[in-house]
Amino acid sequence: MKNYKLIFKIIISILFSWVCGHLIFITIDGLTDKNNRAGIAVILGNKVNEDGTLSERLEKRMECGLSLYHSGRVKKILVSGGLGKEGFYEGDKMKEYLIKNNVPDSVIILDNLGNNTLATVNNTLKLQDSLNFQSIIVVSQYFHLTRTKMLFRKKHFENVSSVSPKYFEIRDIYSLLREFVAYYVE
Numbered sequence: 001m002k003n004y005k006l007i008f009k010i011i012i013s014i015l016f017s018w019v020c021g022h023l024i025f026i027t028i029d030g031l032t033d034k035n036n037r038a039g040i041a042v043i044l045g046n047k048v049n050e051d052g053t054l055s056e057r058l059e060k061r062m063e064c065g066l067s068l069y070h071s072g073r074v075k076k077i078l079v080s081g082g083l084g085k086e087g088f089y090e091g092d093k094m095k096e097y098l099i100k101n102n103v104p105d106s107v108i109i110l111d112n113l114g115n116n117t118l119a120t121v122n123n124t125l126k127l128q129d130s131l132n133f134q135s136i137i138v139v140s141q142y143f144h145l146t147r148t149k150m151l152f153r154k155k156h157f158e159n160v161s162s163v164s165p166k167y168f169e170i171r172d173i174y175s176l177l178r179e180f181v182a183y184y185v186e
Helices: 002-031 056-070 090-100 117-126 142-154 172-185
Strands: 038-044 074-080 108-111 136-139 160-163
Touching: 002 142, 002 172, 038 056, 038 117, 056 074, 056 090, 056 136, 074 090, 074 117, 090 108, 108 117, 117 142, 136 142, 142 160, 142 172
Parallel strands: 038 074, 038 136, 074 108, 136 160
Antiparallel strands: none
């Protein structure tokens, strides 16, 4: 019986170490900005409020994308999101935000069919030839970036980096755990 308890403790310790190590990796990877340049920034959508304004989380992502564009780190911006339960296409609202902040319409690519991360990755890669980009900077919350980059790489697009806004919420704890599971499911 003692051997079973010891084996159980060892297995639990290994699993706990694996989860903690992965969460630390996700956090460090997501918060690291290597100051790369890219042909395009891909900003992943998020909640639009019932009044049509961007949620604070989404607005912070948009500020990140604006900074990339205005500093010359990207030439184009792809905004990707789906139809939210509030009745707004996230991509449309994201595009409006960019235009209000002096980004020319010709620089913005709209993807209103990016209902989830994998859809955004697939939709972005379908545009690679027509937009002629060889590199991507993904913009989302820090906990979301490791999995998003992994999905691009699984589709054989290697030149992908990321930037996240310096915006944190208590719900990030849940989001980190969700991303841990999603990383191994997708």
